[in-house]
Amino acid sequence: MSKAPAASARVLVHGIVATADLFLRESQRIFRPHGLSAAQFNVLNLLAERADGVGYSQRELADALLVDRSNVTGLVDRMTATGWVCRVDDVTDRRVYRIQLTEDGRRLWSNVAPIYAQVVSQVTECLSTVEITRGVAVLAKLQEAATRWSAP
Amino acid sequence: MSKAPAASARVLVHGIVATADLFLRESQRIFRPHGLSAAQFNVLNLLAERADGVGYSQRELADALLVDRSNVTGLVDRMTATGWVCRVDDVTDRRVYRIQLTEDGRRLWSNVAPIYAQVVSQVTECLSTVEITRGVAVLAKLQEAATRWSAP
DNA sequence: GAAGATTGAAGCGTCAATCTTT
């Protein structure tokens, strides 16, 4: 494996952050007309794709979204206020809430998810299957390396 | 050019955002012991690499950092409070401030920048030169496509 | 003591509206 020159490595890292920033900004513009934020859309996505109706605990939500547990409190607060999710007491453990999608939440997700999917497909149609596969592999290597670095 | 399956395209987009998130989180942990945030490090970087001593206007900083102009006000406020940058009145246009590095700011940057560079090189040493080149190219295509989408 | 949830303080980011200067 040939050694990576420092300059282009830095360009790659900066490019990843800049591209993610761009995606985030643009996705906010998609969600905003629906009163939704990117973080809230991710919550909707998780809940909607879980068919068993049990829902996620806030801790599970935090782990899945890769954010701090304390963050989920406010996120769920706001989504409860708008009526898209609700907190249900867990029957076996009184410490935990099960967060579940409401009717309104599911309806909103049904409207917004296809729009988001289409934008993703439009933006990525400039890439070939090989490029996508290689890109995913590079990202996986980087994540692995970064994780290994953070916990030596 | 072969068509990109929707599923893997979405994995790629998610991977970019997740990797950037991971980088951001880890870089915060590097900067924090120095009382610095990632956003502030970027400001230091811009100012330090501009040798002419003229500095950036806040508008120029906003454009370079890809953030809203209003955001820069608070960022510069905080960095002025810690004494790392200062606002200097522009001599030709009384609307604009020139933001310049202080002695302290330059010293801090001299300490932190090599640490950051080394972490970047450690995390990216798992990649070959070819992988980096291809990765950068994919990101450039995506940014171009996303930008084109946002302003049709 | 450990785990789930919450709170308060702080920084970062957007947007809309305002002020000053050009």
Place this chain on the structure above:
DNA sequence: AAAGATTGACGCTTCAATCTTC
């Protein structure tokens, strides 16, 4: 009118500390 900077309102995120329940 247009451009640079600022303000206020709001959401997202982290961290440290606290409360309740296991």
